[in-house]
């Protein structure tokens with residue numbers, strides 16, 4: 001079975017131009033959904049397909065859409081999360097750069113399903129060229145009547161805008177994104193209320209990741225059954241795994257959800273360099289707890305990775321070999337979250353910085369015998385007690401490294417002493 | 418109503434109540450920095466965590482709404498450990514300069530450390546250095562090392578004054594409170610930030626380094642600076658027993674009353690009060706005899722004034738007594754004036770000299786800048802300003818209460834006019850040029866130094882009490898009035914029974930039931 005779905009046509013020249021896209025059968029899914037299906041049918045099909053969010057939390061997309069109230073006197077919004085800030089993640093950019101119309105198609109169908117007439121793509125600031133490409137594609141889609149007023153003559157309107165972020169990881173967190181989109185400081189909001197009822201401009205809002213939406217046209221064209229066949233029963237389709245680190249062939253690999261982590265690393269990404277051994281893997285982006293070399297026989301779907309004690313996250317596989325001191329990994333993790341904490345809530349603001357200060361001291365050769373223990377205690381005090389999930393994202397990897405590599409860390413410090 | 422269980426005890430609370438408020442109603446205090454009843458919960462300090470049965474994580478009591486049957490632990494070991502963890506984070510970076518911090522003694526961080534911390538620090542790193550003396554307003558200084566980033570200050574300026582002078586800048590450990598383009602906080606309500614700040618991060622230059630909160634006594638009173646009648650605390654040093662008049666007011670704070678001022682007061686009242694109470698006070702009893710000015714005893718002066726009044730009375734000319742009043746006077750004092758002068762002596766020439774009305778700010782501050790004009794109106798007084806032409810030819814004895822006549826009357830025209838009146842008696846808490854023209858100057862109590870009631874613009878009758886006397890030889894006007902009544906033997910049985918202000922109030926309500934509405 002051909003496993004590539006989203007990335008199948010990425011090799012085509014000028015796929016990002018609507019002409020080429022239409023030649024490949026582009027916008028057929030939009031036509032089918034808008035002219036043949038009722039909005040509820042779209043939601044049902046996406047629910048049946050078990051399409052889970054590709055942004056990090058793995059929340060079922062169809063279910064999320066169904067939380068938005070049908071009847072409301074407020075406008076509803078769709079926000080496409082293209083902030084792609086999680087270290088190790090580089091998949092959304094490939095979709096937007098190669099196949100922007102696929103994303104636009106997904107956006108139109110999602111908007112139609114939920115009854116939304118305004119959508120925003122919130123794209124990370126560094127993706128300047130991609131943002132321009134998106135705007136070009138959006139222009140083309142308007143010109144062909146896939147966006148704007150009375151799409152396909154069925155009386156459905158949709159305006160789509162690109163909004164560029166200004167360089168904060170926290171603006172990828174969905175409510176931080178909403179604040180930022182409203183022109184404010186990107187501080188996450190206290191939940192509840194959830195964005196489905198009170199989101200952008202105080203109105204019901206759907207927030208989905210780029211890859212999540214890019215899957216929607218295929219579900220419409222091929223049906224939920226087809227989609228499920230490609231993945232796990234509770235987690236359908238394929239995922240674009242971004243493999244980086246100590247492998248021979250780093251890059252993006254679109255594989256069925258549920259492919260084993262070992263297979264991804266050793267079969268698809270070409271294994272490790274000669275003479276090197278696998279030491280650890282971060283399975284879903286830096287915020288996910290680390291696996292040791294003997295933990296990689298795990299099926300990469302949301303539930304299996306969770307059962308193994310980590311998260312599938314954004315599907316960013318970071319491979320670490322035996323030449324990398326674990327303290328280096330820990331330093332990167334600690335520095336990143338201390339730098340990216342918005343500073344709003346106490347445990348995250350002060351805890352991430354404290355952890356970073358300890359790790360910096362350890363890296364400078366001034367570690368103390370009780371440092372690892374303190375790291376465990378501090379990250380435990382952050383975990384589950386912060387306003388937004390960034391606190392967990394910062395605490396869990398530190399906790400995992402400190403626990404699983406306690407001996408190595410302590411040895412490093414003894415060596416220093 | 419919803420029934421919930423707080424630490425095992427069943428309690429009934431209104432639907433929609435938060436766990437925090439439910440606990441508060443049941444007398445359980447939950448530590449908090451960011452929560453404040455006047456604002457929407459923000460959930461950022463993470464101190465108010467509680468355990469809710471069935472919840473995998475600890476939940477915020479400040480924002481979680483009760484559900485029927487909910488079982489909440491506010492003091493379980495897990496909860497205490499979590500709060501201790503949050504405090505440990507704050508204390509790690511805190512400067513711990515309590516010995517020189519104005520908030521020490523009433524600081525929430527100190528209190529919670531007592532309740533939850535009392536642990537040794539394991540912080541071995543360098544603390545962040547931050548600015549400790551940022552001028553953020555005319556009287557406000559921000560210490561960024563002490564700030565716990567609860568953003569109460571930011572939200573007050575966003576939600577209450579809507580002036581948005583302060584905001585949150587930078588992120589992570591570098592996050593800090595600051596102003597935009599360094600514009601100062603200047604909105605007429607800036608002093609509230611000092612009360613709102615749970616720690617000593619925002620301090621008041623009027624109070625900074627002057628005293629310690631534990632030396633102060635808290636008196637309940639009403640702000641005299643406008644007709645809103647905001648409820649206040651007067652924090653004063655009671656003084657030393659052997660040093661008369663050594664009591665000193667250090668600060669004024671709002672006393673929450675949702676029907677009047679909520680939890681706020683304006684800067685005009687807050688900072689104006691202390692000036693009024695301490696500056697230009699009239700402290701000595703004076704009898705001006707031409708060139709010679711002499712100090713006298715109260716008894717002697719009252720006898721002398723009584724004799725003048727009695728002389729007019731014997732000639733049936735008490736209608737040649739005129740009054741200039743002020744609405745700094747309490748309801749009870751105005752009532753005594755009405756009983757003695759209007760009803761008892763048939764005085765008809767009654768004027769009011771009050772400070773000029775000021776601009777209203779649409780929030781608390783009203784244009785009437787005295788606390789009791791409504792009370793005077795309800796008493797049946799016509800609040801007309803002094804008319805010199807009506808006054809001078811008809812007056813043999815003029816009683817002036819309060820200092821304001823000098824300020825309002827016609828570019829000093831009052832001076833030659835007054836000289837034509839044979840006897841002028843000034844009863845005042847404050848000194849100005851009027852004193853040199855008066856024959857008798859009687860030093861009176863200022864509002865916070867006497868007992869009685871005031872009626873605010875909305876008709877609310879509110880109590881004030883004698884606290885914090887700044888001067889020695891002063892008497893409340895009610896006492897002066899009653900002494901005078903006794904001197905001139907006016908209805909002894911009636912006035913003789915009125916020595917206590919409560920008794921006066923009782924009589925007042927009997928005659929004018931409006932004033933019965935004591936809260």
Ligand SMILES: Cc1cc2nc3c(=O)[nH]c(=O)nc-3n(C[C@H](O)[C@H](O)[C@H](O)COP(=O)(O)O)c2cc1C
Pocket residue numbers: 052053054055056057058059061081082083084085086169170171172173174175207208209210212213388389390393
């Ligand atoms: C700190 C933080 C950063 C995040 N960054 C991103 C991001 O860059 N892109 C993204 O799609 N989701 C990100 N998320 C996840 C979003 O909050 C949200 O769950 C997601 O966009 C929902 O879309 P999905 O259901 O389609 O996955 C982040 C979450 C957190 C807590």
Ligand code: SF4
Pocket residue numbers: 170187188340341342343344345346348349386387388389390391392
């Ligand atoms: S957890 Fe961190 S990033 Fe999230 S709100 Fe708190 S301080 Fe901000």
Ligand code: SF4
Pocket residue numbers: 559563564565566567568569570571594613614615616618619
């Ligand atoms: S200055 Fe005070 S009120 Fe403002 S955020 Fe800091 S601690 Fe809170």
Ligand code: FES
Pocket residue numbers: 448449450451452459460461462463464465466477478479480
């Ligand atoms: S009081 Fe609830 S989080 Fe601060």
